[in-house]
Amino acid sequence: MAQATFHFPRGFLWGTATSSHQVEGNNTNNNWWAWEQEPGHILHEDKSGVACDWWGGRWREDFDLASEAGQNALRFSVEWSRIQPSPTRWDHAALDRYHEMVRSLKERNMISMVTLHHFTDPIWVTEMGGWENEEIIKYFVKYTQKMVEALGDYVNLWITINEPNVLALLGYALARFPPGERDLNSLGRVFSNLVRAHAAAYQVIHKLQSTAQVGIAFNYRPVMPNRSWSPLDRLQASLQDNIFNENIPQALRTGKMGFLFWKKSLPQIKGTQDFIGLNYYSQEYTSFNLLRRQEFFSSHSYPSGATLSDTGFLANTPEGLIKAIHWALQFKIPIIITENGIENSADSLRQRYLIQHVHQLWRAVNHNHPVKGYFHWTLIDNFEWERGWTQRFGLWELDLATQTRRKRPSADLYTEICRENGLSSEMVERFAPELISSLFPG
Ligand code: BGC
Numbered sequence: 127m128a129q130a131t132f133h134f135p136r137g138f139l140w141g142t143a144t145s146s147h148q149v150e151g152n153n154t155n156n157n158w159w160a161w162e163q164e165p166g167h168i169l170h171e172d173k174s175g176v177a178c179d180w181w182g183g184r185w186r187e188d189f190d191l192a193s194e195a196g197q198n199a200l201r202f203s204v205e206w207s208r209i210q211p212s213p214t215r216w217d218h219a220a221l222d223r224y225h226e227m228v229r230s231l232k233e234r235n236m237i238s239m240v241t242l243h244h245f246t247d248p249i250w251v252t253e254m255g256g257w258e259n260e261e262i263i264k265y266f267v268k269y270t271q272k273m274v275e276a277l278g279d280y281v282n283l284w285i286t287i288n289e290p291n292v293l294a295l296l297g298y299a300l301a302r303f304p305p306g307e308r309d310l311n312s313l314g315r316v317f318s319n320l321v322r323a324h325a326a327a328y329q330v331i332h333k334l335q336s337t338a339q340v341g342i343a344f345n346y347r348p349v350m351p352n353r354s355w356s357p358l359d360r361l362q363a364s365l366q367d368n369i370f371n372e373n374i375p376q377a378l379r380t381g382k383m384g385f386l387f388w389k390k391s392l393p394q395i396k397g398t399q400d401f402i403g404l405n406y407y408s409q410e411y412t413s414f415n416l417l418r419r420q421e422f423f424s425s426h427s428y429p430s431g432a433t434l435s436d437t438g439f440l441a442n443t444p445e446g447l448i449k450a451i452h453w454a455l456q457f458k459i460p461i462i463i464t465e466n467g468i469e470n471s472a473d474s475l476r477q478r479y480l481i482q483h484v485h486q487l488w489r490a491v492n493h494n495h496p497v498k499g500y501f502h503w504t505l506i507d508n509f510e511w512e513r514g515w516t517q518r519f520g521l522w523e524l525d526l527a528t529q530t531r532r533k534r535p536s537a538d539l540y541t542e543i544c545r546e547n548g549l550s551s552e553m554v555e556r557f558a559p560e561l562i563s564s565l566f567p568g
Contacts, residue, residue, distance in 0.1 A: 128566075128568075129550065129551050129552055130550070130551050130566055131546065131548045131549065131550040131551070132484075132485065132488040132492070132548050132549045132550075133488075133547065133548040134487075134488065134491055134547045134548055135491060138498065138499060138500075138547055139198060139199040139237060139239075139462065139498060139499025139501070140196070140198055140199065140499070140500060140540075140543065140544040140547070141192070141197045141198065141199035141200050141201055141236070141237075141239070141499065141500070141501045141502070142192055142197060142200060142201070142501060142502045142503070142504055142505035142521065143200075143201035143202070143239075143464060143465050143501040143502070143503050143504060143505075144200075144201070144202045144203070144504055144505055144506075144508065145203040145241065145244035145245070145288065145508075146202070146203045146204060146205035146208075146244060146246065147159075147177075147205065147244070147246045147509065148174070148177060148178075148244075148504075148508035148510070148511075149177050149178040149180045149185075149188075149202075149506070149508045149509075150177055150178075150180045150181040150205060151174065151175060151176035151177035151178065151179050151180065151181050151182060152175075152176060152177075152181055152182075153174065153181075153205055153207060153208070153246065155207040155208070155211055155248060155249055156205070156206075156207035156246040156247060156248055156249060157246060157247045157248075157249060157251075157252040157256070157304045157305070158174070158245065158246045158304060158511075159174065160252070161303075161304040161306075162174060167304075167512065168511075168512055168513075168514045169512065169513050169514045169516050170515075170516065171514075172514025172515045173514075174509040175509075175526075176529075177508060177509050178506055178507075178508055178524055178529075179529050181223075184529065185227060186230070187531070188505055188506055188522075188531070189227070189230060189234060189236075190234075191505065191506075191522060191531065191533075191537075192236070192505055193234040193235075195521075195537060195540065195541040196541045196542075196544035196545040197236065197540075197544050198235065198237060198544065199236055199237040199238075199239060199499060199501070200231055200236055200237075200238060201239040201240075201241065201285070201465075202227075202238075202239075202240065202241070203240070203241035203242070203243070203244035203285075203288065204224050204240060204242060204273060204277075205220075205246065206242070206243065206246070206247065206248050206251075206269055207246060207247070207248035207249065208220040209221060209224075209269065209272065209273070210248060210265075210268075210269055210272070211248065212248075212250055213250055213265065216272060221272070221276045224276065224277060225276055225277060228240070228277050228280035228281050229280055231280070232280050237283060238277075238280060238281045238283065239281075239283040239285065239462075239464075239501070240273070240277060240281050240283070240284055240285070241284075241286075241287075241288050241343065242266075242269070242270055242273060242284065242285065242286050242287070242327065243286065243287045243288060244288040245288065245289075245292075245293055245303065245511070252304070252305070256305060257293070257294070257297075257298075257315075257319050257320060258298075258312050258315050258316055258319070259319075260315075260322070262319060262323060263319060263322050263323045264326075266323040266326070266327060267323070267326045267327055267330050270286070270327040270330050270331060271330050271334065274330070274331050274334045274335055275334065278334060278335050282335060282337045282338050282339060283338075283339050284331055284338060284339070284340045284341075285340075285342065285343050285403055285464065286323070286324045286327045286328060286331075286340060286341075286342055287323065287324050287327075287342055287343075288342075288343045288405075289343060289344065289345040289405060290317070290320040290321065290324070290342060290344075290374055291344060291345055291369075291371070292345050293316075293320070294313055294317050294320060295313070295369070295370065296512075297316070298312045298313040298316050299422070300420075300421070301420075302512050303511065303512065308420075310386070313388075314385075314388040314390070317373060317374065317383060317385070317388075318383060318390050318392065320374070321374055321377055321383065321392060321395050322392060322395060324342055324378075324395070324398065325378075325392075325394055325395035325398040326394075327340075328340045328398040329398070338400070339400045339401055340398075340399070340401075341399050341400055341402055341403045341462070342378075342399065342402075342403060343403035343404070343405050343464040343465065344371075344374065344375060344402065344403060344405065345370075345405045345406075345407075345465075346371055346404050346405070346406055346450045346453065347370060347371065347406075347407070347408065347409060347410060347446075348371075348409035348410075348446045348450065348453075349363050349366045349367050349370070349371070349409070349410055349411070349412050350363055350409070350410075350411050350412070351363040351411065351412065351413075352411040352412060352413040352427060353413065356413075356414065358414035359412065359413050359414050361414065362412045362413065362414050362423070362424045363412050365386075366412055366424065368385055369385045369386070371453075373385045375402070375457065377392060377395060378396065378397070378398060378399055379397075379456075379457060380396065381393040381394070381395060381396035399457070399459060400460075401459050401460040401461065401462055401498065402454050402459055402460075402461050403462050403463075403464035404450050404451070404454055404461060404462070404463050404464060405463075405464055405465035405466070405503070406446060406447050406463065406465070406466050407440050407465070407466065407467070408428065408432075408440045408441045408442075408443050408446060409429070409443045409445070409446030409449065410426045410427065410428055410441070410443075411427045411428070411429065412424050412425070412426050412427075413425050413426075413427070428441035428443065429441065429443060433475055433478075435468045435469045435475065435517075436469050436471055436472075436517065436518070437469060437513070437516060437517055439513070439517060440468055442468065442475060442478065442479045442482065444479070444482035444483045444486045445486065447463075447483050447486040447487065448486045448489055448490060451486075451487075451490045451495060451497060455495060459496075460497075460498045461490075461495070461496060461497045461498065462497070462498050462499045462500075462501070463487065463497065463499065463500045463501060464501050465501060465502075465503040466483055466500065466501070466502060466503060467479075467502050467503035467504060467519050468519065469510070469517035469518055469519050470518065470519075471518040471523070473534040473535050473536050476521075476534065476536040477535060477536050477539050477557040477558050478558045478560075478561060480536055480540060480543075481539070481549065481553075481554055481557065481561055481565070482561065482565075484500070484543055484549050485549060485565055487500055488548075488549060502521065503519055504519045504520055504521070505520060505521060506520040506521070506522040506523075506524050506531060507519065507520035507523055507524040508520065508524070520534070521533070521534055521536050521537035521540055522534065535557070536557075539553060539557045551565070551566040554566065
C-alpha cells in the first residue's frame with residue numbers, strides 16, 4: 127500500500143481542552159462544590175475534591191505534558207468564584223496565578239484559549255438567583271473586563287460561555303445540573319440571560335482588545351428520529367434539534383430567540399461571534415416514549431453497530447462531526463472544534479475514535495471549509511460533573527489517590543498528529559490497522 131498523509135493547513139491549532147472545576151481542585155466557593163456535598167446529585171456521591179490538583183501546582187506538570195506532546199494550543203477555563211469571591215472583592219493572588227499560567231503557555235509557544243464560564247458560578251451569584259436573574263449580566267461583564275485586563279497581554283482567543291445549551295437544559299429542564307430545576311419559564315429566562323451575557327461580554331472584550339477573537343463553545347448533537355416513519359419520533363427529533371442545537375446559534379445570527387412558545391427579540395446579540403466553537407461527541411437517535419415524563423417523553427439511542435464508550439454514555443459516530451461542521455458553515459465564520467473525545471479507560475477505543483474524527487476533520491479542511499483548530503477532550507482524566515469520577519476521557523490517566531499521571535497510547539498517537547500537522551497511513555497502520563483500507567483505499 128502506498129504511503130499517504132492527510133495534511134492540515136499551516137497554523138492549524140492542535141490542543142486539548144479542560145475546565146477549572148474539573149481539574150483545579152478545592153473550588154469550594156462555587157455552586158458545583160455545594161451541589162456535590164448534597165446526597166443524590168453525583169454518581170456514587172463522588173466529589174471533585176482535589177481533582178487534578180492544578181491549584182496545588184500540578185498545572186505546570188500538565189502544561190509540560192501538553193507541550194512535550196506537540197500541542198500548540200490549550201483551552202482551559204478561569205474560575206469566576208476564585209477571581210471574584212464576593213461581589214465586592216477581587217482576588218489578586220488568583221488573577222496572578224492565571225496570569226502565570228497564560229504566560230507560561232506563551233513561553234511554551236502555545237496559544238491560550240481561555241473560557242470565562244464553564245458551568246460553575248460563584249456561590250454569591252447562585253444566592254442572587256444565578257442565571258434566572260438578569261442582574262448576573264452586569265456582574266459577568268465586570269468579571270470579563272477584569273479578566274481581559276489581567277490576561278489580555280497573553281490571550282486574545284476567548285470563549286465566553288461553555289455550552290450554554292447544556293447548562294440551561296440540564297440545570298433548568300432536566301434537573302441533572304444545579305440548581306436542579308424543571309421549569310420551562312425559568313428555562314426561557316436562563317437562555318435569554320445567557321446569550322445577553324455572552325453578547326455584552328463580547329462587546330466589552332472588543333472594546334478592550336482590538337485583536338480579540340470571541341466565541342461560544344456549543345455542544346452540537348445531530349439528532350435523528352429512531353423510526354423515520356413515526357410522526358412522534360420525528361416531532362421529538364425536531365423539537366430537540368430546535369431547543370438544543372438551533373435555539374442559541376440562530377438567536378445570535380438573527381437577534382430573535384424562539385423555542386416552543388417562548389419568543390424574545392434580542393437585537394443586541396445579533397452577530398456577536400467571531401468564530402463558532404463546536405463541542406462534538408456523538409450523534410444519536412431519539413424516540414417518543416410515553417413512559418419517560420421526566421425526560422419530556424423521549425428516550426435516546428445510538429446507531430446500531432456503533433461502538434459505545436465504557437459506560438455507554440457516548441458512541442463512536444465520526445460522521446456526525448462532518449455533519450456538525452456542515453451545519454456550522456451557515457454562520458459564515460471560522461469554526462473551531464473546541465471539544466471532542468470519548469470516555470475509555472483502557473484506551474481500546476480512543477485511538478480509533480481519534481483517527482476517525484481527525485479524518486472527518488481533514489475532509490472538511492480539504493474542502494476549504496474554514497476549520498481552524500481541534501481541541502481534544504481531554505488532557506488528563508478529570509471530574510465529570512454529575513457522573514463524578516466514573517468516566518475517563520484523558521489522553522493521560524490520572525490515579526486520583528496518588529496524583530500519578532500515566533500516558534495512554536492515544537497520547538502518543540495525538541502527539542504524532544500534532545507534530546505532523548496531519549494524519550498518515552503509517553500512523554493508522556500502527557494505532558488502528560483495521561481502519562487502513564477504509565481511510566486509505568487502493
Ligand atoms: C463539557 C465538559 C465535559 C465533557 C464530557 C462537555 O459537554 O463541556 O465539561 O467534561 O462534555 O462529558
